[in-house]
Amino acid sequence: xxxxxxxxxxxxxxxxxPIPGEGEALVKxxxxxxxxxxxxxxxxxxxxxxxxxxxxxxxxxxxxxxxxVGARVVSEINIACGSCPxxxxxxxxxxxxxQVLGLVDKAGVFSERVAVPLENLHRVPDSIPDEEAxxxxxxxxxxxxxxxxxRRGDQALVVGDGRLGALIVLGLQYCGAxxxxxxxxxxxxxxxxxxxxxxxxxxxxxxxxxxxxxxxSPLGLEAARAWTRPRGTIVLKSTCHEPSKVDVSRVVVDELxxxxxxxxxFPPALEALASGALPVRxxxxxxxxxxxxxxxxxxxxxxxxxxxxxxxxxxxx
Amino acid sequence: xxxxxxxxxxxxxxxxxPIPGEGEALVKxxxxxxxxxxxxxxxxxxxxxxxxxxxxxxxxxxxxxxxxVGARVVSEINIACGSCPxxxxxxxxxxxxxQVLGLVDKAGVFSERVAVPLENLHRVPDSIPDEEAxxxxxxxxxxxxxxxxxRRGDQALVVGDGRLGALIVLGLQYCGAxxxxxxxxxxxxxxxxxxxxxxxxxxxxxxxxxxxxxxxSPLGLEAARAWTRPRGTIVLKSTCHEPSKVDVSRVVVDELxxxxxxxxxFPPALEALASGALPVRxxxxxxxxxxxxxxxxxxxxxxxxxxxxxxxxxxxx
Numbered sequence: 001x002x003x004x005x006x007x008x009x010x011x012x013x014x015x016x017x018p019i020p021g022e023g024e025a026l027v028k029x030x031x032x033x034x035x036x037x038x039x040x041x042x043x044x045x046x047x048x049x050x051x052x053x054x055x056x057x058x059x060x061x062x063x064x065x066x067x068x069v070g071a072r073v074v075s076e077i078n079i080a081c082g083s084c085p086x087x088x089x090x091x092x093x094x095x096x097x098x099q100v101l102g103l104v105d106k107a108g109v110f111s112e113r114v115a116v117p118l119e120n121l122h123r124v125p126d127s128i129p130d131e132e133a134x135x136x137x138x139x140x141x142x143x144x145x146x147x148x149x150x151r152r153g154d155q156a157l158v159v160g161d162g163r164l165g166a167l168i169v170l171g172l173q174y175c176g177a178x179x180x181x182x183x184x185x186x187x188x189x190x191x192x193x194x195x196x197x198x199x200x201x202x203x204x205x206x207x208x209x210x211x212x213x214x215x216x217s218p219l220g221l222e223a224a225r226a227w228t229r230p231r232g233t234i235v236l237k238s239t240c241h242e243p244s245k246v247d248v249s250r251v252v253v254d255e256l257x258x259x260x261x262x263x264x265x266f267p268p269a270l271e272a273l274a275s276g277a278l279p280v281r282x283x284x285x286x287x288x289x290x291x292x293x294x295x296x297x298x299x300x301x302x303x304x305x306x307x308x309x310x311x312x313x314x315x316x317x
Numbered sequence: 318x319x320x321x322x323x324x325x326x327x328x329x330x331x332x333x334x335p336i337p338g339e340g341e342a343l344v345k346x347x348x349x350x351x352x353x354x355x356x357x358x359x360x361x362x363x364x365x366x367x368x369x370x371x372x373x374x375x376x377x378x379x380x381x382x383x384x385x386v387g388a389r390v391v392s393e394i395n396i397a398c399g400s401c402p403x404x405x406x407x408x409x410x411x412x413x414x415x416q417v418l419g420l421v422d423k424a425g426v427f428s429e430r431v432a433v434p435l436e437n438l439h440r441v442p443d444s445i446p447d448e449e450a451x452x453x454x455x456x457x458x459x460x461x462x463x464x465x466x467x468r469r470g471d472q473a474l475v476v477g478d479g480r481l482g483a484l485i486v487l488g489l490q491y492c493g494a495x496x497x498x499x500x501x502x503x504x505x506x507x508x509x510x511x512x513x514x515x516x517x518x519x520x521x522x523x524x525x526x527x528x529x530x531x532x533x534s535p536l537g538l539e540a541a542r543a544w545t546r547p548r549g550t551i552v553l554k555s556t557c558h559e560p561s562k563v564d565v566s567r568v569v570v571d572e573l574x575x576x577x578x579x580x581x582x583f584p585p586a587l588e589a590l591a592s593g594a595l596p597v598r599x600x601x602x603x604x605x606x607x608x609x610x611x612x613x614x615x616x617x618x619x620x621x622x623x624x625x626x627x628x629x630x631x632x633x634x
Contacts, residue, residue, distance in 0.1 A: 085524075086546075086547060091546075091547050091548055093547075093572075094547030094548065094571065094572070207402075218565070221563075221565055222560070229403075229408075230403060230408050230410075230411030231408055231411065236565055236568055236569050237569065238565060238566075238569065239565075239566040239569050239570065240565060240566060241566065243539070243562040243563060243564045243565065244562070244563060244564075244565040245560040245561070245562050246538075246560060246561060246563060247560045247561075248535070248538055248553055248555060248556075248557060248560070248561040248577075249555075249556040249557060249558065250577075251553055251575070251577035252553050252554065252555065252556050252577040252578065252579055253556065253577070253579055254411065254577060255410075255411070255576075255577045255578060255579050256576075256577045257574065257575070257576045257577070258568070258574070258575040258576075259572075259573075259574045259575075260565075260567075260568035260569040260570070260571060260572045260573045260574070261569065261572060262569055262570055262572050
């Protein structure tokens with residue numbers, strides 16, 4: 001099969017089909033999304049080698065339970081051992097020896113086929129087209145910011161106009177929050193405004209009870225802190241590669257709460273997509289066939305670009 | 318009256334008695350405690366000038382409501398305006414123009430008498446001796462760490478063996494948590510061990526669901542972070558004067574929660590003291606008469622010293 005292979009450099013080439021392990025299904029990938037984490041990984045910020053990619057929609061070709069064959073699916077990305085102390089405490093997402101699809105010790109989805117545990121799969125309702133279903137994993141992560149207690153009508157500020165910030169602001173808008181986004185790229189801010197997002201070039205005084213840090217920069221945390229109301233909550237979404245500085249005295253005096261947020265649950269994301277109320281398709285900057293993945297990865301880092309997809313649907317074999 | 322006056326340098330001298338404003342009581346101070354914040358203030362880390370001190374037990378001499386006269390009391394330290402947006406949102410403790418006893422725009426308790434709003438006062442049960450009642454304010458702040466959801470039997474680690482760390486570990490022990498303390502001063506660790514505290518020179522692998530950062534050092538946050546279990550909570554108590562660096566990527570990936578904690582409610586602290594189960598008296602390193610306050614402040618910064626008190630009870634006038 002054709003796959004993107006990362007081994008010091010990125011290459012699109014023929015590799016053997018994956019062989020599903022015990023409890024695994026074989027999934028034919030339809031569409032895959034390029035995420036900021038993939039770009040960081042290919043830039044050398046993780047030790048991963050192999051097939052990257054973790055955002056996808058596909059069709060089950062083989063499964064231990066034959067009722068899944070032919071189902072259109074999305075896949076959760078963490079594969080836990082099930083027996084370490086953290087797994088036994090119900091923290092499987094933090095399993096010490098976990099594999100993560102396309103990120104840690106497990107071949108990912110930038111390929112024609114991928115083998116994943118059947119229990120990681122969720123069926124996609126027919127009403128959700130491929131171009132929206134492929135957003136399930138990042139949308140679940142974006143909607144997870146609501147877990148800190150953001151309710152309908154609550155004021156919130158998203159800091160950062162990248163892929164993640166854009167998806168978070170759309171997710172919070174969908175959930176009924178009074179959300180604004182502050183960013184730097186005029187092009188991106190204009191595109192978001194066209195989707196009904198209230199954008200700000202400069203936010204006002206520190207009045208927000210909820211601030212979501214999604215800049216990807218070590219400077220983002222202190223900026224978010226300065227815009228948070230006393231007793232407010234900062235949700236941390238950036239995984240930048242340098243430590244961030246924060247004025248802990250202000251965090252203490254203002255009694256702020258900082259909450260790290262990584263992954264989210266798939267069912268609410270699928271439900272949100274099925275509602276048709278999330279304009280995620282408008283965040284797709286361009287779709288490339290898998291064979292042109294190098295071009296796709298190069299485009300994904302360009303300024304003004306939100307989401308770039310890889311399309312495997314043209315590969316008929 | 319005699320008072321400690323800070324005006325670029327610290328001096329003990331005669332000053333006019335305070336004149337209570339509207340709604341204020343005049344309180345004769347019995348004992349006052351020296352806190353790390355006082356030391357920072359006198360070292361020039363705040364712009365405060367005047368009479369410092371905010372931990373005290375006293376007796377009401379004059380009050381708008383005469384039923385308070387003669388009552389032994391402790392005083393909350395924040396004085397809010399009651400009308401700004403934060404006050405109207407129920408965040409009076411964070412009032413933008415708040416005064417803070419002995420810390421912000423309000424004469425403090427290192428003096429024979431102090432004027433404070435009657436509504437800031439709490440009556441002290443007779444069963445609590447002065448030497449324990451004077452701990453109410455710092456104990457309230459220490460017990461406030463429990464607000465993050467630390468329950469009986471929960472594992473917790475206190476990082477830092479200073480005044481605050483010691484009080485927090487005793488408070489959590491009182492609340493039934495399985496708490497340990499990690500610190501550097503052999504002398505302090507030995508004294509805490511004698512009070513039944515489980516101390517560690519080096520904590521084990523990162524297994525704690527709750528970690529309390531009370532080092533007063535900008536390095537404390539990252540140390541606390543490294544000892545926190547995935548999905549765990551770090552309570553920030555230090556108000557150090559330099560920004561702290563933290564590996565935000567780990568906070569995100571481990572989905573940690575960081576909560577700044579400053580003040581606490583007085584009633585639970587008075588209840589804890591009334592129980593007699595908190596060995597706070599054993600944390601008193603020495604008591605000085607008010608006239609010797611300069612010596613007391615010098616001793617409070619010495620290694621191995623927990624709490625130093627100022628005693629005004631010998632002043633008969």
